[in-house]
Amino acid sequence: MADLRIETPRGCIIKTANGKAELTWNQGSLAKRQQNFQKAQIFVDSEVLRLCSPLVPFQTGMLDKSGKLGTEIGSGEVRYIAPYAAAQYYNTAESRPYDSQRGAKWFERMKVGHKKEILIGARKIAGGG
Numbered sequence: 812m813a814d815l816r817i818e819t820p821r822g823c824i825i826k827t828a829n830g831k832a833e834l835t836w837n838q839g840s841l842a843k844r845q846q847n848f849q850k851a852q853i854f855v856d857s858e859v860l861r862l863c864s865p866l867v868p869f870q871t872g873m874l875d876k877s878g879k880l881g882t883e884i885g886s887g888e889v890r891y892i893a894p895y896a897a898a899q900y901y902n903t904a905e906s907r908p909y910d911s912q913r914g915a916k917w918f919e920r921m922k923v924g925h926k927k928e929i930l931i932g933a934r935k936i937a938g939g940g
Contacts (some may be wrong), residue, residue, distance in 0.1 A: 844938070851937040853885040855929055859918070860889060862925045866917035867897075868899050868907060889918070 815826040815900040881892030
């Protein structure tokens with residue numbers, strides 16, 4: 812019995828006469844996918860910072876800026892590094908007298924309105940359609 816071979820642009824599967832299957836990736840395909848995933852992560856991190864910005868409590872602007880300074884875009888981790896960031900996030904009201912949008916748990920509140928659009932954008936960039 813001859814080997815069975817299934818080929819795609821990303822790689823091939825070979826089933827040998829002894830019944831074993833081997834998967835071989837095309838080298839260019841894997842690098843391109845990783846590059847697309849990195850671009851998608853950059854998009855997600857940037858969108859999280861952009862969309863959270865109008866929700867972050869604002870007195871001097873340092874809390875919002877600490878998110879931009881503390882985040883390495885593309886790392887997958889958005890960090891607000893102001894010493895009082897955790898207290899503002901977890902231990903304060905979800906709105907402010909000066910702006911009802913700004914307040915605690917800004918990331919969770921941002922996700923309610925924008926999660927779907929972020930996922931759609933990331934999927935397009937990553938090549939998922």
